[in-house]
Amino acid sequence: MKRVLQVAYPIVVVLLAEPFPGFAQAVGESPLTGSVSLGARNVDVDGAVTKYREDVNLDDGVRVFDLNLHYAPRRDSDSIVDRVDLSARNLGGDPNESVALSVRKYGAYSLKVDHRRSEYFYEDTLVPAELASINSVTGGDFHHFDFERVRDTASLALDLSPDTKLSFGLERQTRSGDSTTTLDIQRDEFELDRPIDESLNALTAGIQHSWDKVTVVFQEEIREFENTNEIFLPGASAGTNPLDPADLQFYFLDQSYDFDSRAHLVRVIANPTMRFQLRAALRREDLDLDMSASENSEGTGFTGASFVTDVSGGAEIGRDLDFDEVDFRFNVNERMRLVGGVRSSSLDQRGLLSFGPDGGAGAWNIDTDGLEIGVEFAARTNLVFSVGVSNEERESLGFRSSGTDQRMDRVETDRDGFFARALYRNERGLELSGSIEDNSIDNPLALASATDNRRYKLSLRHRWDNGLSLTGTHNQIDVENGNSGWASDTAQTAIRLSYRNERLQLAAGYTSVDTERSIDQLVSAGFRQDRFLIRYAADSSFMDASIRWTANDIVTIGGSIRSYENDGSFELDRDDFFAFVNLRLTDDYALEFAYRDVDYVEDMFDDYAAEILEVALRLHW
Numbered sequence: 001m002k003r004v005l006q007v008a009y010p011i012v013v014v015l016l017a018e019p020f021p022g023f024a025q026a027v028g029e030s031p032l033t034g035s036v037s038l039g040a041r042n043v044d045v046d047g048a049v050t051k052y053r054e055d056v057n058l059d060d061g062v063r064v065f066d067l068n069l070h071y072a073p074r075r076d077s078d079s080i081v082d083r084v085d086l087s088a089r090n091l092g093g094d095p096n097e098s099v100a101l102s103v104r105k106y107g108a109y110s111l112k113v114d115h116r117r118s119e120y121f122y123e124d125t126l127v128p129a130e131l132a133s134i135n136s137v138t139g140g141d142f143h144h145f146d147f148e149r150v151r152d153t154a155s156l157a158l159d160l161s162p163d164t165k166l167s168f169g170l171e172r173q174t175r176s177g178d179s180t181t182t183l184d185i186q187r188d189e190f191e192l193d194r195p196i197d198e199s200l201n202a203l204t205a206g207i208q209h210s211w212d213k214v215t216v217v218f219q220e221e222i223r224e225f226e227n228t229n230e231i232f233l234p235g236a237s238a239g240t241n242p243l244d245p246a247d248l249q250f251y252f253l254d255q256s257y258d259f260d261s262r263a264h265l266v267r268v269i270a271n272p273t274m275r276f277q278l279r280a281a282l283r284r285e286d287l288d289l290d291m292s293a294s295e296n297s298e299g300t301g302f303t304g305a306s307f308v309t310d311v312s313g314g315a316e317i318g319r320d321l322d323f324d325e326v327d328f329r330f331n332v333n334e335r336m337r338l339v340g341g342v343r344s345s346s347l348d349q350r351g352l353l354s355f356g357p358d359g360g361a362g363a364w365n366i367d368t369d370g371l372e373i374g375v376e377f378a379a380r381t382n383l384v385f386s387v388g389v390s391n392e393e394r395e396s397l398g399f400r401s402s403g404t405d406q407r408m409d410r411v412e413t414d415r416d417g418f419f420a421r422a423l424y425r426n427e428r429g430l431e432l433s434g435s436i437e438d439n440s441i442d443n444p445l446a447l448a449s450a451t452d453n454r455r456y457k458l459s460l461r462h463r464w465d466n467g468l469s470l471t472g473t474h475n476q477i478d479v480e481n482g483n484s485g486w487a488s489d490t491a492q493t494a495i496r497l498s499y500r501n502e503r504l505q506l507a508a509g510y511t512s513v514d515t516e517r518s519i520d521q522l523v524s525a526g527f528r529q530d531r532f533l534i535r536y537a538a539d540s541s542f543m544d545a546s547i548r549w550t551a552n553d554i555v556t557i558g559g560s561i562r563s564y565e566n567d568g569s570f571e572l573d574r575d576d577f578f579a580f581v582n583l584r585l586t587d588d589y590a591l592e593f594a595y596r597d598v599d600y601v602e603d604m605f606d607d608y609a610a611e612i613l614e615v616a617l618r619l620h621w
Contacts, residue, residue: 032621034069034086037592038062039616047600047608050123055574056598057095057121058612064091065616082106095119110157118149120177142189147177147196163211167219169204181231183253187302188239188246197228206265214270221263229255248299257291257315275331282324289317293355311356319349339388340373360402368394374419386421396445414442417453429463450479467500485520505558508545513538515568537568556582573601582618590618 040062045052071084085102096118103111122145151173158166179194206219233251263285270278294312301307327341350363374388392415399408417439424432439453456476463469472495480487496509517536541564548558559579566572580594596612 030621031073032069032071034067035618035620036067037065037616037618039065039592039614041612041614044611045608046610048606049608050121051600051602051606052598052608052610053121054123055600056610056612057119059093062092063094063614063616064088065614067091080105107159109159111155113154114152116151119147120149121146142182142191143180145177145179145196147175147179150174163209165208167204167206167208169202171200171202171204173200174198182240183231185239185248185251185297186246186299186307188241188244190233190237190239190248190251192231192251193234194231195228198226200225213272214268217265217267217269219265219267221261221265223261223263224258225260226258227256229257231255244302245300245304246302248297250299251297253293253295255291255293257289259287259289259317261285261287277329279327280325283322285319285321285323287317287319287321289315289319291315291317295356313353313355313359315351315353315355317349317351319347321348322346335378337376338373339376339386341371343370344368358402360400362398362400364396364398366394366396368392382425382427384423386419388419390417390419390439391415411443411445413444416440429465431461432459434458444481444483449481451482452478452480454478469498471496485518487516487518489516490514503550505548506546509543511542513540513542515540535569538566538570539568540564540566554584556584571602573599575599588620590620592616592618 041058041060043058043060067086067088069084069086072082073079075082081103083102083104086100088097088099090097091099097116099115101111101113103109122143152171154170156168160166175196175198177196179196180191181194182189182191200223202221202223204219204221206217208215208217231251231253233248236247236249238247263283266282268278268280270280272278292312292314295309297307297309299307323343323345325341325343328339330338332338345366345368347366348363349365350361352361353359370390370392372388372390374386376384376386378384394413394415396411396413397409400406417437419435419437421435422433424430435455435457437453437455439450441449441451441453444451454477456474458474460470460472462471472493474491474493476489476491478487478489491514492511494509494511496507498507499505515536515538517534519534520531542562544560544562546558546560548556550556557580559577561578562576564572564574575598577597578594579596580592583591585591592615594612594614594616596610596614598608598610598612600609601607
């Protein structure tokens with residue numbers, strides 16, 4: 001607290017003593033409006049700091065919590081813009097920051113630029129570091145991540161005419177940072193560094209033209225991806241089992257790769273008559289991937305003999321993807337409507353790999369055709385039923401060649417399903433809906449793929465005239481594979497109650513999620529056969545409540561409580577309490593205090609308690 005006040009006090013004094021020139025007298029007249037919240041944060045963490053970084057990761061220091069600027073010149077001016085909006089959140093080193101800019105001239109153009117940066121950190125302390133050992137299966141975690149993700153996008157839409165629009169888009173994504181992994185080398189496990197360095201650049205361009213009853217969209221897309229995938233040993237290592245003779249003096253593996261892809265899209269939206277609506281899309285995409293690989297190492301093998309490796313090679317992969325879909329709606333009469341769709345896709349991929357003495361080639365093709373058709377019937381003006389059926393057929397053909405070993409696989413999969421939905425609304429604000437979907441799959445591609453898939457959903461919504469509203473949902477998903485004995489069942493129930501008037505906002509909710517996973521498979525090893533049993537269960541509950549009360553024109557207070565609990569195969573408890581006070585000092589200034597307490601309990605090594613205090617001065621103009 002002392003540190004926060006030491007940082008915030010001079011900020012408050014300066015801003016109150018030296019208001020921004022021209023803002024006070026320009027209120028209500030200037031085309032520029034906005035707000036800024038500047039302050040400081042103090043963080044106190046007790047317990048597993050690494051787990052806190054995974055979950056919250058907020059640090060001390062001065063911050064720009066948010067910034068909003070809006071520029072809207074008078075309509076009778078000759079400005080080249082009608083509106084400019086700039087917003088920024090969490091500037092100053094927070095794990096999630098964003099900046100968004102929008103510039104618009106109505107009927108002429110729209111420009112949007114967006115920047116988002118996030119940090120990802122993972123380093124579970126499953127057991128103390130001195131006891132962690134992969135070889136003895138103590139549960140030690142040797143996979144760590146600490147990297148930054150940045151995504152920048154820009155889009156420009158030009159109105160060439162009331163019926164013709166031109167659009168351009170740019171996107172750049174990067175991931176950079178550090179991570180560690182493990183590799184099995186010479187019958188021992190070694191922890192290695194794996195830096196993260198990858199980037200994706202994309203460019204899109206499109207044109208849209210609308211006639212009286214038809215709209216056509218053409219779009220081109222270019223994507224380039226680069227990944228510097230390197231794994232190396234930072235120093236000599238005896239491995240995770242120092243009792244065996246295997247060790248490494250040097251290890252470096254380079255598997256860098258990049259790919260280029262091109263995509264062409266055509267979309268048609270047609271309304272030939274008042275009763276008939278048609279949507280169609282065709283997409284063609286090709287991808288070329290190149291990889292260069294090399295491995296260099298030196299050490300002692302599991303027999304005690306020295307070894308040296310120096311191998312190199314590369315890979316080339318090509319992929320072609322075709323996707324076509326058509327959806328339609330036809331109003332038979334005022335009460336009945338037919339809906340349906342047809343989809344077809346084809347994926348062709350071929351690849352060639354060579355790495356030292358090893359290498360091979362492969363090619364595979366997947367053709368998928370799907371059809372769904374249904375009917376919507378309005379039994380009454382406020383009661384609608386929908387029923388339908390769907391079918392999907394997929395053929396997968398694969399060829400692999402490695403040395404003298406050649407193999408061809410062919411799998412044909414067929415899925416049949418049906419769905420039913422109902423929706424009821426009344427004049428008093430009550431809405432009820434329910435749906436069921438059932439799918440049966442013959443000969444799935446994998447033992448972990450479903451042969452039966454069922455989904456159920458119920459929802460309720462009611463809004464009263466006094467500002468009170470109630471919502472509730474129940475979802476259930478049952479998935480199983482009759483060939484392997486694998487099953488997965490998930491049930492989720494949520495209910496939320498809220499109230500709002502001019503000065504008071506209240507909300508409370510409860511969510512329950514029950515998950516069960518199991519597999520019962522017969523495993524053969526020589527002359528022995530055993531049942532391989534896996535059971536996983538989780539019973540999760542989430543409760544939250546929030547309040548915001550504007551006591552008068554000066555004071556606004558509020559807060560929230562969130563509680564998460566999980567029982568079953570693993571136990572976890574997390575409580576998150578937040579409270580704030582907003583004091584309006586003048587028409588232009590407000591002082592904000594916020595306090596957050598996070599209490600996390602997972603096991604004796606991953607517990608932490610964090611207190612976060614923020615103070616900020618907000619300026620409006």
